[in-house]
Amino acid sequence: MRVLVTGGAGYIGSHTVGRLVAGGHTVSVLDSLEHGHRAAVAEVPLHVGDVRDTALVGEILRAQRSEAVIHFAASKSVAESVADPGRYFEMNVTGSLSLLRAMAETGVRRLVLSSTCAVYGTPDDLPVAESSPIRPENPYGESKYLMERMAGWFEGAHGVRTAALRYFNAAGAALDGSNGEDWRNAENLVPAVMKVAAGRTPVVDVFGTDYPTPDGTAIRDYVHVLDLADAHVLALEYLMGGGRGATLNLGTGQGASVLDVVAAARAATGRPIETRERPRRPGDPSAIWADGRLARDILGWEPRHDLAEIVASAWRWHTSHPDGFGSSAIERRSPGATPSGVLR
Numbered sequence: 001m002r003v004l005v006t007g008g009a010g011y012i013g014s015h016t017v018g019r020l021v022a023g024g025h026t027v028s029v030l031d032s033l034e035h036g037h038r039a040a041v042a043e044v045p046l047h048v049g050d051v052r053d054t055a056l057v058g059e060i061l062r063a064q065r066s067e068a069v070i071h072f073a074a075s076k077s078v079a080e081s082v083a084d085p086g087r088y089f090e091m092n093v094t095g096s097l098s099l100l101r102a103m104a105e106t107g108v109r110r111l112v113l114s115s116t117c118a119v120y121g122t123p124d125d126l127p128v129a130e131s132s133p134i135r136p137e138n139p140y141g142e143s144k145y146l147m148e149r150m151a152g153w154f155e156g157a158h159g160v161r162t163a164a165l166r167y168f169n170a171a172g173a174a175l176d177g178s179n180g181e182d183w184r185n186a187e188n189l190v191p192a193v194m195k196v197a198a199g200r201t202p203v204v205d206v207f208g209t210d211y212p213t214p215d216g217t218a219i220r221d222y223v224h225v226l227d228l229a230d231a232h233v234l235a236l237e238y239l240m241g242g243g244r245g246a247t248l249n250l251g252t253g254q255g256a257s258v259l260d261v262v263a264a265a266r267a268a269t270g271r272p273i274e275t276r277e278r279p280r281r282p283g284d285p286s287a288i289w290a291d292g293r294l295a296r297d298i299l300g301w302e303p304r305h306d307l308a309e310i311v312a313s314a315w316r317w318h319t320s321h322p323d324g325f326g327s328s329a330i331e332r333r334s335p336g337a338t339p340s341g342v343l344r
């Protein structure tokens with residue numbers, strides 16, 4: 001299958017590109033490289049540009065004769081979205097609208113969307129099913145829900161069938177440590193813990209130690225990035241096989257507390273990893289984990305990597321790439337890109 005991956009040079013996107021290529025699909029990437037890295041997708045053509053440029057997206061879709069799109073390109077910081085909501089609606093809503101319009105114009109009718117459990121806000125019941133109330137508590141979650149809703153209208157009008165995948169907490173790295181999350185941009189717990197294990201920062205801040213959870217710290221559903229990547233390939237194949245539009249949680253169905261993650265990281269790294277108690281952060285739910293049955297039923301997706309594998313693979317990546325993709329030794333040119341890196 002010929003697939004355009006927007007944001008494919010980023011963390012989850014580049015792992016998905018790897019899985020698509022391994023599965024025999026023909027892949028090209030559109031990424032602004034605001035947070036992505038050329039070296040993460042060195043094996044496929046990379047078009048450096050902005051998904052909000054509808055003409056550029058249409059041009060790439062036509063030139064590649066794309067049959068489907070996987071849309072990762074977005075801004076993803078919750079804190080930044082609260083401080084600057086306009087940027088989030090611009091990047092995530094306008095960006096998705098631009099892509100949908102280009103797809104409608106070029107007749108590309110299969111779309112896999114990166115959505116998030118942030119659409120649920122603080123859930124009433126656990127685990128969280130797709131039918132749970134939608135109550136985003138920040139502009140980031142709201143922008144992703146608006147993206148899902150827009151895609152629904154494009155299905156009715158233009159036949160763009162969409163699988164919207166609501167990820168829980170993406171974490172971990174390629175098992176051989178060759179690809180992972182660039183911790184210079186990452187605000188998530190696993191990279192923060194790894195920074196302390198590596199001696200880059202002295203202590204892990206634990207925000208909230210008085211939650212109504214067994215150890216008092218917040219619980220999340222950590223899902224390995226390779227499992228997420230596999231789910232995208234399955235979703236694409238499901239849509240190409242005639243599957244109907246669907247909205248699916250991608251989580252393991254198991255929660256881990258902040259202290260569980262720290263303990264798993266201590267075991268994987270052999271480092272002490274100090275923690276410091278801090279007050280709760282506004283808008284952080286005490287616990288959230290997924291009811292992932294629908295993705296298993298519809299896609300046949302089964303997460304294969306546990307928390308121990310998440311932290312062990314992340315440690316392999318961070319120790320072999322202490323500056324992420326920042327070290328010049330690993331920057332390489334992608335095939336198929338023009339000198340400026342832009343297709344046109």
Ligand SMILES: NC(=O)c1ccc[n+]([C@@H]2O[C@H](COP(=O)([O-])OP(=O)(O)OC[C@H]3O[C@@H](n4cnc5c(N)ncnc54)[C@H](O)[C@@H]3O)[C@@H](O)[C@H]2O)c1
Nearest residue numbers: 007010011012032033034035036050051073074114116170
């Ligand atoms: N990481 C998580 O835990 C998580 C959880 C839920 C949902 N998501 C969603 O998954 C997607 C990928 O997340 P990630 O963790 O890989 O983030 P990332 O920042 O590593 O990847 C996003 C990529 O999109 C590119 N990009 C951003 N805006 C663009 C634009 N306007 N045009 C072209 N390219 C653009 C960036 O350069 C980057 O390479 C995002 O949509 C995010 O909202 C992530």
